[in-house]
Amino acid sequence: MHFPTLDKDQRRILHLLRRSGALSRSALAAELEMSATALTRLSRDLLALGLIIEGHENEGHGRGRPAVPLRLAPGGGYAVGATAHRGLLDIALVDFTGAIIATHHEASDPITPKQFARRVRSLTHELVDRHGLLGQRMLGIGVAVPGPSLSAAGDRWSVVDVLPDWRDVPLREIFATEFGWPLWIENDANAAAIAEFYLGGLIRDFSTVVVLLLGFGIGAGVIVDGRLMRGQFGVAGEIGCLFPGHLPRPSPLDLLGMLRAAGCDLPSVADIDGDAKAQAATVSAWLDRAAGQLQTVCNTAFAWIDPGAIILAGTLPSAILKGLAERLQRVELVTTVCERRPPIGISSLEGSPITLGAALLPIHSLSVSS
Incomplete structure (x- = not known):
C-alpha cells in the first residue's frame, strides 16, 4: 500500500502539524489562512486516509473536551x-x-x-x-x-x-x-x-538552515524556506571543492591522516578520541586549522542565505565537533543587522544523521x- 496523491492544501496541513505538533481545527485554519469549512473538509479527508488522528499524544478519551486537536498519525x-x-x-x-x-x-x-x-x-x-x-x-x-x-x-x-x-x-x-x-x-x-531539520527539531524554529557534514569528506546540506536547495545542476553545497584533496582539509579523513603521521596507529575515524593523551595535541592543532578554514564557509553561508542555524554534524565524536564549534564562535565572524553572527551549533542526534x-x-x- 503506497502513498495517496495529496493536493497542496493537504500537504500544508501535514507540514504545519509536523512543525507545530497537535493543533485545533480553528488554530490550523487561522495559521493556514483558510476557512473553517475548507479546513473541516480537508481534515476529514486526511483522517479517512489515516494520516492524521484526533487528540493529544497519550491523551485519554474522556468526554466534554472543548476542542479536540489534530496531530500526525504514527501509523500513517x-x-x-x-x-x-x-x-x-x-x-x-x-x-x-x-x-x-x-x-x-x-x-x-x-x-x-x-x-x-x-x-x-x-x-x-x-x-x-x-x-x-x-x-x-x-x-x-x-x-x-x-x-x-x-x-x-x-x-x-x-x-x-x-x-x-x-x-x-x-x-x-x-x-x-x-x-x-x-x-x-x-x-x-x-x-x-x-535529519537535523526534522529530528533535530530545527523545523520548530527555523525555515532556513545549513548543515556542514564532516563525513567521508566535507559537504553541506542547505534548506531554504523548508526546501532542499539543489542548484542548477544538483550540486549546491559541494563545499569540498573549496578544499582540494591534495591540500590540508577540514575533514575527518584529514584529521585521521594527521594522527597517523603523528604515530597514532588508528584503523578508522571511529577510533579518534580527542581525550586520549597520545591524540590530544594533534586533534587540537587540527581543530585550530579547521576552524580557520570553515570561518569563510560560515561567513559566506550566513551572508548569502541568512540561515537560522548552522549545524556541524558527522562522524567525529561530539566532543571534537563541540571544540570546533567553540573555536568558530571565537574567530572573527561577520555580523549583520542587530549584530547577528553566524548561529553555529552541533548536532544533537544520536545515530547517523x-x-x-x-x-x-x-x-x-x-x-x-x-
Whole structure:
C-alpha cells in the first residue's frame, strides 16, 4: 500500500502539524489562512486516509473536551533509509511522524549497488516483519550516497571510490528494479540536513538552515524556506571543492591522516578520541586549522542565505565537533543587522544523521507543496 496523491492544501496541513505538533481545527485554519469549512473538509479527508488522528499524544478519551486537536498519525505509514559506507551498511526505519522505529548496522565488505539493494531489501523485510508493519503503508525508501550528483535528475552520482562500481552508473534504475518501492536518492550532506531539520527539531524554529557534514569528506546540506536547495545542476553545497584533496582539509579523513603521521596507529575515524593523551595535541592543532578554514564557509553561508542555524554534524565524536564549534564562535565572524553572527551549533542526534535523513526523504517530499 503506497502513498495517496495529496493536493497542496493537504500537504500544508501535514507540514504545519509536523512543525507545530497537535493543533485545533480553528488554530490550523487561522495559521493556514483558510476557512473553517475548507479546513473541516480537508481534515476529514486526511483522517479517512489515516494520516492524521484526533487528540493529544497519550491523551485519554474522556468526554466534554472543548476542542479536540489534530496531530500526525504514527501509523500513517513507514519509510526506510539506507546508506553504505566504508565497511558498514546502515538502515533506519521511521514512522509517519518521523519517529525512529528501528535501526540496523552491520559490517560489510565492499559492496556493489546491486548487492547493496538486495541486502537492504532483505533487511527491510525482516525489520517490517519484526515490528508488525506488514500490511501498513510503505511510504518509500531513501538512499543517501557519498558524493555529488552528475545530473540534475539524480540518476547517476560521483560516488567516492571506496564503494566499487557506484560511480557514474544508473543507480536509480538498479535500485528501482531491486526494491519495487517509491525511491529517493540523495547526497549524504543533504540527507543529514533533512535529519537535523526534522529530528533535530530545527523545523520548530527555523525555515532556513545549513548543515556542514564532516563525513567521508566535507559537504553541506542547505534548506531554504523548508526546501532542499539543489542548484542548477544538483550540486549546491559541494563545499569540498573549496578544499582540494591534495591540500590540508577540514575533514575527518584529514584529521585521521594527521594522527597517523603523528604515530597514532588508528584503523578508522571511529577510533579518534580527542581525550586520549597520545591524540590530544594533534586533534587540537587540527581543530585550530579547521576552524580557520570553515570561518569563510560560515561567513559566506550566513551572508548569502541568512540561515537560522548552522549545524556541524558527522562522524567525529561530539566532543571534537563541540571544540570546533567553540573555536568558530571565537574567530572573527561577520555580523549583520542587530549584530547577528553566524548561529553555529552541533548536532544533537544520536545515530547517523545520514541514514536517518535518508529515511525521512519520503516524508519530506510530503511536506513540500507541489
